[in-house]
Amino acid sequence: MMQENEHIQNRERMDGDHVFQFSCSPGLSCFTQCCQDVTIVLTPYDVVRMKNALEITADEFLDKYALILSKEKKLIPLVLLKMDEQDKKCPFVTKDGCSIYEDRPWPCRMFPLDMNDDGTFRIIADRARCLGLSSSEKWPIGEWLIDQGIAIYEQMNDLFAQVTTPLQATDLDIDNPKIYQMTFMALYNLDKFRDFVFKSTFLDKFEVDQTTIEKIKRSDIELLKFSFDWVKFGIFGQKTFIVKQEPETTSSPA
Ligand code: SF4
Numbered sequence: 001m002m003q004e005n006e007h008i009q010n011r012e013r014m015d016g017d018h019v020f021q022f023s024c025s026p027g028l029s030c031f032t033q034c035c036q037d038v039t040i041v042l043t044p045y046d047v048v049r050m051k052n053a054l055e056i057t058a059d060e061f062l063d064k065y066a067l068i069l070s071k072e073k074k075l076i077p078l079v080l081l082k083m084d085e086q087d088k089k090c091p092f093v094t095k096d097g098c099s100i101y102e103d104r105p106w107p108c109r110m111f112p113l114d115m116n117d118d119g120t121f122r123i124i125a126d127r128a129r130c131l132g133l134s135s136s137e138k139w140p141i142g143e144w145l146i147d148q149g150i151a152i153y154e155q156m157n158d159l160f161a162q163v164t165t166p167l168q169a170t171d172l173d174i175d176n177p178k179i180y181q182m183t184f185m186a187l188y189n190l191d192k193f194r195d196f197v198f199k200s201t202f203l204d205k206f207e208v209d210q211t212t213i214e215k216i217k218r219s220d221i222e223l224l225k226f227s228f229d230w231v232k233f234g235i236f237g238q239k240t241f242i243v244k245q246e247p248e249t250t251s252s253p254a
């Protein structure tokens with residue numbers, strides 16, 4: 001998902017046990033050069049991690065740092081990290097590196113690698129520009145991914161893919177803008193989705209057990225999983241939620 005805009009090389013298919021050579025450090029003359037003029041697609045989990053790191057709301061994050069590209073008849077827009085209009089730099093890059101390093105998005109964790117659709121990996125960085133690829137430090141890809149903290153991103157992105165994959169090949173014929181807004185809110189604006197769950201009649205309408213209520217109150221990850229289920233219920237009609245039965249009205253004898 002993150003690509004240097006030119007000179008994409010090495011379109012290989014490497015398995016997780018493949019060893020590649022790489023080391024990135026501030027001493028390299030290319031340091032932070034890869035944090036400009038790049039296309040970084042953000043998933044819902046990326047947005048949660050980044051807006052929490054910045055201690056701002058999802059609304060503020062999306063306003064300030066995201067480009068939202070809607071496509072006709074597609075339910076879920078593409079959400080990109082907005083580069084500075086003048087110098088094309090990422091808003092979070094500093095001379096010392098990434099200012100949100102612990103919460104950087106998935107593509108930044110993967111770089112200089114990217115994942116192919118079949119689960120193999122390829123190097124996407126240009127060897128002439130990414131000097132870290134000339135290092136003698138060796139990494140089995142699997143170990144590299146652990147070191148980069150990829151596991152939770154993979155888990156959350158797999159759940160997101162259960163929503164996006166069925167939609168990819170489909171042109172939706174939905175002309176109700178509220179459905180688009182609700183879906184986007186549930187996926188990308190967790191603060192608003194939390195209000196929707198806890199400050200509307202949501203919990204009066206759907207069966208949600210107390211353990212789940214406690215979990216989604218406490219944890220953004222659990223709330224995001226809950227929102228994926230909500231979209232699957234609303235869009236695909238999957239039985240991820242149970243509508244509460246209306247209490248039967250009994251007419252009193254005259
Ligand atoms: S170009 Fe490669 S080595 Fe240089 S800072 Fe970026 S990832 Fe590190």
Ligand code: SF4
Pocket residue numbers: 034035036090091092093094097098099100101104105108
């Ligand atoms: S989020 Fe961090 S690692 Fe990613 S492009 Fe921006 S500064 Fe670089």
